[in-house]
Amino acid sequence: xxxxxxxxxxxxxxxxxxxxxxxxxxxxxxxxxxxxxxxxxxxxxxxxxxxxxxxxxxxxxxxxxxxxxxxxxxxxxxxxxxxxxxxxxxxxxxxxxxxxxxxxxxxxxxxxxxxxxxxxxxxxxxxxxxxxxxxxxxxxxxxxxxxxxxxxxxxxxxxxxxxxxxxxxxxxxxxxxxxxxxxxxxxxxxx
Numbered sequence: 001x002x003x004x005x006x007x008x009x010x011x012x013x014x015x016x017x018x019x020x021x022x023x024x025x026x027x028x029x030x031x032x033x034x035x036x037x038x039x040x041x042x043x044x045x046x047x048x049x050x051x052x053x054x055x056x057x058x059x060x061x062x063x064x065x066x067x068x069x070x071x072x073x074x075x076x077x078x079x080x081x082x083x084x085x086x087x088x089x090x091x092x093x094x095x096x097x098x099x100x101x102x103x104x105x106x107x108x109x110x111x112x113x114x115x116x117x118x119x120x121x122x123x124x125x126x127x128x129x130x131x132x133x134x135x136x137x138x139x140x141x142x143x144x145x146x147x148x149x150x151x152x153x154x155x156x157x158x159x160x161x162x163x164x165x166x167x168x169x170x171x172x173x174x175x176x177x178x179x180x181x182x183x184x185x186x187x188x189x190x191x
Contacts, residue, residue, distance in 0.1 A: 021043060045064070078112055090106045100138075106127055125160050128156040129156050
Protein backbone atom coordinates (compact mmCIF):
# COMPACT_ATOMS: atom_id res chain seq x y z
CA UNK A 1 0.00 0.00 0.00
CA UNK A 2 2.87 2.33 0.71
CA UNK A 3 4.14 2.02 -2.86
CA UNK A 4 0.68 2.83 -4.19
CA UNK A 5 0.41 5.90 -1.94
CA UNK A 6 3.86 7.05 -2.99
CA UNK A 7 3.04 6.57 -6.67
CA UNK A 8 -0.20 8.49 -6.38
CA UNK A 9 1.58 11.32 -4.56
CA UNK A 10 4.32 11.40 -7.18
CA UNK A 11 1.63 11.78 -9.85
CA UNK A 12 0.00 14.62 -7.86
CA UNK A 13 -3.10 12.53 -7.12
CA UNK A 14 -3.19 13.65 -3.50
CA UNK A 15 -6.85 12.91 -2.78
CA UNK A 16 -6.40 9.31 -3.89
CA UNK A 17 -3.07 9.08 -2.05
CA UNK A 18 -4.80 10.30 1.09
CA UNK A 19 -7.35 7.46 0.92
CA UNK A 20 -4.59 4.89 0.47
CA UNK A 21 -2.46 6.31 3.30
CA UNK A 22 -5.39 6.51 5.70
CA UNK A 23 -6.33 2.90 4.89
CA UNK A 24 -2.72 1.80 5.40
CA UNK A 25 -2.53 3.54 8.77
CA UNK A 26 -5.83 2.01 9.87
CA UNK A 27 -4.64 -1.46 8.83
CA UNK A 28 -1.32 -1.11 10.66
CA UNK A 29 -3.06 0.00 13.83
CA UNK A 30 -5.28 -3.11 13.79
CA UNK A 31 -2.68 -5.80 13.15
CA UNK A 32 -0.14 -6.98 15.68
CA UNK A 33 3.32 -7.38 14.21
CA UNK A 34 6.79 -6.88 15.57
CA UNK A 35 8.05 -3.35 15.13
CA UNK A 36 4.71 -2.09 13.75
CA UNK A 37 5.33 1.15 15.62
CA UNK A 38 8.12 2.13 13.22
CA UNK A 39 5.89 1.36 10.24
CA UNK A 40 3.07 3.40 11.76
CA UNK A 41 5.38 6.38 12.25
CA UNK A 42 6.53 6.13 8.64
CA UNK A 43 2.95 6.02 7.34
CA UNK A 44 2.00 8.94 9.59
CA UNK A 45 4.92 10.95 8.20
CA UNK A 46 3.73 10.24 4.65
CA UNK A 47 0.18 11.09 5.64
CA UNK A 48 1.37 14.43 7.04
CA UNK A 49 2.99 15.25 3.71
CA UNK A 50 -0.22 14.37 1.89
CA UNK A 51 -2.26 16.57 4.23
CA UNK A 52 0.16 19.40 3.50
CA UNK A 53 -0.11 18.83 -0.26
CA UNK A 54 -3.89 19.12 0.07
CA UNK A 55 -3.61 22.38 2.03
CA UNK A 56 -4.80 20.76 5.26
CA UNK A 57 -2.03 22.40 7.26
CA UNK A 58 -3.38 21.94 10.79
CA UNK A 59 -3.86 18.21 10.19
CA UNK A 60 -0.36 18.03 8.71
CA UNK A 61 1.10 19.79 11.75
CA UNK A 62 -0.80 17.55 14.15
CA UNK A 63 0.44 14.43 12.37
CA UNK A 64 4.03 15.72 12.29
CA UNK A 65 3.78 16.43 16.02
CA UNK A 66 2.58 12.86 16.60
CA UNK A 67 5.44 11.45 14.52
CA UNK A 68 7.97 13.52 16.47
CA UNK A 69 6.45 12.49 19.82
CA UNK A 70 6.40 8.85 18.70
CA UNK A 71 10.07 8.86 17.74
CA UNK A 72 11.01 10.75 20.89
CA UNK A 73 9.26 8.14 23.04
CA UNK A 74 10.45 5.15 21.01
CA UNK A 75 14.01 6.17 20.11
CA UNK A 76 15.03 9.04 22.41
CA UNK A 77 16.12 12.55 21.51
CA UNK A 78 19.53 11.55 20.12
CA UNK A 79 18.28 9.13 17.46
CA UNK A 80 18.62 10.13 13.82
CA UNK A 81 14.90 9.47 13.16
CA UNK A 82 13.90 11.67 16.10
CA UNK A 83 16.05 14.53 14.83
CA UNK A 84 14.52 14.24 11.35
CA UNK A 85 11.00 14.14 12.82
CA UNK A 86 11.77 17.23 14.93
CA UNK A 87 13.11 18.99 11.85
CA UNK A 88 10.08 18.07 9.74
CA UNK A 89 7.68 19.26 12.41
CA UNK A 90 9.55 22.46 13.21
CA UNK A 91 10.08 23.35 9.55
CA UNK A 92 6.30 23.40 9.03
CA UNK A 93 5.52 25.61 12.04
CA UNK A 94 6.53 29.02 10.59
CA UNK A 95 3.99 28.51 7.79
CA UNK A 96 1.34 28.48 10.53
CA UNK A 97 2.92 31.58 12.15
CA UNK A 98 4.05 29.49 15.12
CA UNK A 99 7.57 30.90 15.25
CA UNK A 100 8.05 30.58 18.99
CA UNK A 101 7.31 26.85 18.94
CA UNK A 102 9.59 26.30 15.94
CA UNK A 103 12.46 28.21 17.55
CA UNK A 104 12.06 26.39 20.85
CA UNK A 105 12.09 22.94 19.27
CA UNK A 106 15.00 23.68 16.94
CA UNK A 107 16.99 25.43 19.68
CA UNK A 108 16.85 22.14 21.61
CA UNK A 109 17.57 19.99 18.55
CA UNK A 110 20.59 21.98 17.32
CA UNK A 111 23.11 20.98 20.01
CA UNK A 112 21.85 17.39 19.95
CA UNK A 113 22.30 17.20 16.16
CA UNK A 114 25.77 18.72 16.40
CA UNK A 115 26.81 16.30 19.13
CA UNK A 116 25.27 13.16 17.61
CA UNK A 117 25.61 13.73 13.87
CA UNK A 118 28.34 16.34 13.67
CA UNK A 119 28.25 19.90 12.42
CA UNK A 120 28.71 18.89 8.77
CA UNK A 121 25.78 16.47 8.60
CA UNK A 122 22.88 17.41 6.33
CA UNK A 123 20.32 17.10 9.14
CA UNK A 124 22.39 19.38 11.38
CA UNK A 125 22.68 21.95 8.59
CA UNK A 126 18.92 21.82 8.00
CA UNK A 127 18.22 22.24 11.72
CA UNK A 128 20.49 25.30 11.81
CA UNK A 129 18.96 26.71 8.63
CA UNK A 130 15.35 26.20 9.75
CA UNK A 131 16.09 27.66 13.18
CA UNK A 132 17.59 30.80 11.63
CA UNK A 133 14.71 31.07 9.14
CA UNK A 134 12.16 30.88 11.95
CA UNK A 135 14.04 33.61 13.82
CA UNK A 136 14.34 35.90 10.80
CA UNK A 137 10.72 35.38 9.69
CA UNK A 138 9.29 36.06 13.14
CA UNK A 139 7.73 39.54 13.11
CA UNK A 140 8.28 39.70 16.87
CA UNK A 141 12.01 39.03 16.66
CA UNK A 142 14.23 41.46 18.53
CA UNK A 143 17.44 42.91 17.08
CA UNK A 144 19.42 40.39 19.13
CA UNK A 145 17.24 37.57 17.77
CA UNK A 146 17.85 38.76 14.20
CA UNK A 147 21.60 39.01 14.80
CA UNK A 148 21.59 35.45 16.13
CA UNK A 149 19.57 34.29 13.12
CA UNK A 150 21.96 35.91 10.65
CA UNK A 151 24.99 34.53 12.51
CA UNK A 152 23.46 31.04 12.42
CA UNK A 153 22.80 31.39 8.68
CA UNK A 154 26.39 32.55 8.13
CA UNK A 155 27.67 29.48 9.99
CA UNK A 156 25.34 27.16 8.08
CA UNK A 157 26.29 28.73 4.74
CA UNK A 158 30.02 28.40 5.46
CA UNK A 159 29.64 24.73 6.46
CA UNK A 160 27.31 23.91 3.54
CA UNK A 161 29.68 25.55 1.05
CA UNK A 162 32.64 23.57 2.45
CA UNK A 163 30.80 20.24 2.65
CA UNK A 164 28.32 20.38 -0.23
CA UNK A 165 29.78 23.01 -2.55
CA UNK A 166 28.35 26.28 -3.77
CA UNK A 167 26.08 24.73 -6.41
CA UNK A 168 24.20 22.43 -4.03
CA UNK A 169 20.51 23.33 -3.62
CA UNK A 170 20.80 23.49 0.18
CA UNK A 171 23.76 25.85 -0.02
CA UNK A 172 21.85 28.05 -2.47
CA UNK A 173 18.75 28.08 -0.25
CA UNK A 174 20.80 29.03 2.81
CA UNK A 175 22.53 31.80 0.83
CA UNK A 176 19.14 33.19 -0.27
CA UNK A 177 17.84 33.22 3.29
CA UNK A 178 21.10 34.78 4.48
CA UNK A 179 20.64 37.67 2.03
CA UNK A 180 17.04 38.09 3.22
CA UNK A 181 18.08 37.88 6.88
CA UNK A 182 20.76 40.51 6.40
CA UNK A 183 18.25 42.78 4.64
CA UNK A 184 15.74 42.41 7.46
CA UNK A 185 18.43 43.02 10.07
CA UNK A 186 19.75 46.07 8.23
CA UNK A 187 16.28 47.55 7.88
CA UNK A 188 15.59 47.08 11.59
CA UNK A 189 18.94 48.61 12.62
CA UNK A 190 18.40 51.83 10.68
CA UNK A 191 16.80 54.67 12.65
